[in-house]
Amino acid sequence: MRLTRFFLPTMKETPNEAQIVSHRLMLRAGMIRQTSAGIYAWLPLGHRVLRKIEQIVREEQDAAGAIELLMPTIQSADLWRQSGRYDDYGKEMLRIKDRHDREMLFGPTAEEVITDIFKSYVKSYRELPRNLYNIQWKFRDEIRPRFGIMRGREFLMKDAYSFDLDFAGARRAYQKMFLAYxxxxxxxxxxxxxxxxxxxxxxxxxxxxxxxxxxxxxxxxFCDKAWLELDVLGNAPSYDEDLDPFFAHHTSIYAATEEKHVAATCPVPADQLASARGIEVGHIFHFGTKYSKPLGAVVTGPNGETITLEMGSYGIGVSRLVAAIIEASHDENGIIWPESVAPYKVGLINLKQGDSACDKVCEDLYDDLLTAGVEVLYDDRPERPGVKFADMDLIGLPWHLTVGPRGLKSGVVELKNRATGEKIEISQDAALAKLCA
RNA sequence: CGGGGCGUAGCGCAGUCUGGUCAGCGCGCCAGUUUUGGGUACUGGAUGCCGGAGGUUCGAAUCCUCUCGCCCCGACCA
Known part of the structure; x- marks a missing residue:
């Protein structure tokens, strides 16, 4: 993508409403635009990151055997009355009436819908287990949205729902998601x-x-400091194997949220206990027959008996992850994207737009990168070098490939690693080889 | 929902107490000159229903009333 044709409204100054670093950087980098309290438009750069994250989530869900579908954002109040949650959910639920005065709502989650769908078709134990997920926008009318996308009212969430015959099956489904996460x-x-x-x-x-x-x-x-060093996926089993040992090991290392942590009974000695603040990016839980029972989600068992389904649900805050990653990866100049979620892998900077040598080399590099399938954002604006460097650091692409007259005199371009700050001067071909590797 | 704060140009703000000489500044934007490896300098220019509606007054960004929006602190949440 050429910057002169892209839509990237970066800002030098920080809008006053942004308090935390991810919110500030997302606004400054032109990733999002607030349209109402807690509701945002995703501008092209932000949208690309959102899609990258979404795709990773999707691939890992698929790998764990979950099956994607797509449920509506607008749901009927009737279903929620059946589960008893229509009244329980309170003001957080955005309630809507259609033209016939029928009560609708913008879904904050989808247990009712998925259970209703599932029970309509699945009648036999032979069709279990199943895990269905979707990646869809949710709405929770937070009393007080804040921190930008981190705690918005509208958010993109992956929610998966497992259906099993018994607790043992549900436990296995749970462990699969645990590993997938x-x-x-x-x-x-x-x-x-x-x-x-x-x-x-x-x-x-x-x-x-x-x-x-x-x-x-x-x-x-609160968690055992061992977590900070742990090779989390070391000895990870495949999904076909027995997941018990892996699950047992990982749950044996202490880690608890404030609600569950009790200092007096904490098994970890004080000097081994890390106390910190955290961002929740996923939540998995087993809830048994909480929804299957009131909604009548049952199958016929091998002996002709009626079995109420065991269920669990598994959420990942896809849009929140965009902000969480920034919180975890930035410096004073801007965002530092991990390559896997970066909106583009390479930022190509032409330091002297209009200089025939610079233009030529940049155009060649741009074409070659595109041909090689490398995602590249080419800053071909007639701006000053300082502006380009600053913007490139701000939007945080992993690799900055800088072409200027000074380097070209000795036949080199500069390749900078955004994360480490390391800069090397190498030939055009060597740079290309490195970026296409 | 309780407590606090803020709405003036795209962004950041001054002006409001003490009504008139008040539509201002910096950045950004546009044109030109200049500069050319980390937000260059200069010149010129455009941009505002001063959040909205009522009121008080000869006169309102400024005072009063009512509204709408946004932000912060708390209780609540992926």
């Missing part, structure tokens, strides 16, 4: 720690929040 976050360059969370009426050890440690995190969290 560790893989998902690792691919985004994040260390997400599964922490014991409120499990509701069911109890047991099957509720975990996946937390990214960050100073700006919304909740206080």
């Amino acid at each position: 560790l893989k998902t976050f690792a691919r985004m360059g994040l260390r997400a720690i599964p922490m014991k969370a409120e499990s509701g009426p069911i109890g047991g050890d099957m509720s975990h929040e996946f937390i990214i440690l960050a100073e700006t995190g919304e909740s206080a969290v």
Whole structure:
């Protein structure tokens, strides 16, 4: 993409409403635009990152055997009355009436819808287990939206729902998601720690929040310092194997959110306990028959008996992850994207637009990168070098390839690693080879 | 929802107490000159229903009333 044809409204100054670093940087980098409190438009740069994250989530869900579908954002109030949640949910639910005065709502989650769909078709134990997910916009009318996308009212969420015959099956489904989540976050360059969370009426050890440690995190969290060093996916089994040992090992290392942490009974000695703040990016939990029972989601078992389905649900805050990654990866100049989620891999900077040598080399590099399938953003604006460098640092592309008259005299271009700041001067071909590798 | 704050140019702000000489500044934007490896300098220019509606007054960004929006602190949440 050529910057002269792109839509990238970067800002030098920070809008006054932004308090935390990810919000400030997302606004300055032209990623999002607030349209109402807690509601944002995703501008092209932000949208690309959102899609990258979404795709990683999708691939890992698929790999874990979950099946994608897409459910509507607008739901009927009737279903929620059946589950008893229509009144329980309170003001957080955005309620809407259609032209016939029928009560509708903008879905904050989809347990009711998926359970209703599932029970309509699945009648036999032979069709279990299944795990269905979708990546869809949700709306929760937060009392007080804040921190930009991190705590917006409208947000993109991956929500998966597992259906099993019995608790043992549900446990296995849970463990698969547990592993899938560790893989998902690792691919985004994040260390997400599964922490014991409120499990509701069911109890047991099957509720975990996946937390990214960050100073700006919304909740206080506690974990064994071993987590900070742990090779999270070391010895990770395949999904076909017995997941118990892996699950047992990872849940044995202490990590708990504020709600579950009790200093007096904490098994970790004080000097080994890390106390920090965290951002919740995922939540998995088993809830048994909470929805299958009132909605009548049952199958016929091998002996002709009626079995109420065991369910669990598994959420990942896709849009929140954009902000969480920035919180975890930035410096005073801007964002530092991990390559896996970067909007473009390479930023090509032409330091002297209009100089025939610079233009030629840039055009060649641009074409070659595109041909090689490397995502590249070419800053071909007639701007001063300082402006270009500053913008490139701000939007945080992993590699900056700088072409200027000074380097070209000795036949080199400059390749900078945004994360490390390391700059090397190499030939045009060598740069290309490195970026296409 | 309680408490606090803010709405003046795209962004950041001054002006409001003490009504008139008040439509201002910096950045950005446009044109030109200049400069050319980390937000260059100079010159010229455009941009505002001073959030909205009522009122008080000869006169309102400024005072009063009512509204709408946004932000911060708390209780609530992926």
